[in-house]
Amino acid sequence: MEIKTNDYRVWANGSTIYYEGTMRLSSPEDYAPIQALMKQVLETHEGRIDLDLMGLEFLNSSGINLFAKFTIEVRKLGGVGLGVRGTARIPWHAKSLPNLKKLFPALELQIL
């Protein structure tokens, strides 16, 4: 599964979803294909999902909302672990990814 544009790429390898590039999509509807990919991985992998954002240089507020909604969805599902990996090299990771852990305290957050 892969979504690729000139600005970003999202792909899944097993239960890990990777994101790289710059995401500045204009509406929640524009993020729908990415949301669908994430949902498909969630539905086909029991136990644990990992989101690797280490290559995601920029994400606008609509995109942050996408990850927040997914986090809440996993939380409500129950019984599924969620890991999120970011990097200290990209400033927004340390600033905004902790909010995902506030939404879902069992989430495992690594800022490497």
Place this chain on the structure above:
Amino acid sequence: MKASFGAQRPDAVAPGHWSSRLILHGSLPVAWAHCGATAELLGDLYSEQAARAGKDANEARHGINYLTNELLENAVKFRHSATDPIELDAAFVDGVFEIRVRNRAEESVATNFGKMLEQLTTSDPNKLLLERIEANSMSDVPSASGLGILTLMSDYGAEFTWQFEQPHADAPVMIQTHASLCL
């Protein structure tokens, strides 16, 4: 309609000290692409000034980029028409990145925005951000919920003021957003 929100700081940037001035307009796809391009340009320009002032250039570049992008995306999304100009002024003053964005919006849009700002400027942004995210997750209807502004307030420490001016009844409302980001 005439209103203001947030703690006004009219002397934040002295007259004549705004160092960048841009005017943007165009259809949504064009204007949207320009939001990112403008945000990256200002990030590059002002992070150099910030670095000379002893600030972390990477942090400065990203913060300026994110703030500028959010303000411009909001202006493009809620502007009165595609041919309406969006005006942007920017400056780096005493370690603070200052940005001012002006655009016209339909009276109904401005009224709804004003109601949202009333809550944003009188609540704890950290708490309101999580509440809004939770509320948004339960709705299938996309909404202009102010998450971007709340993220900037909560995660970046940005400070905002807004001024609304309407020349006469039923006319589009000029909305001025002024943000300050301590680098």
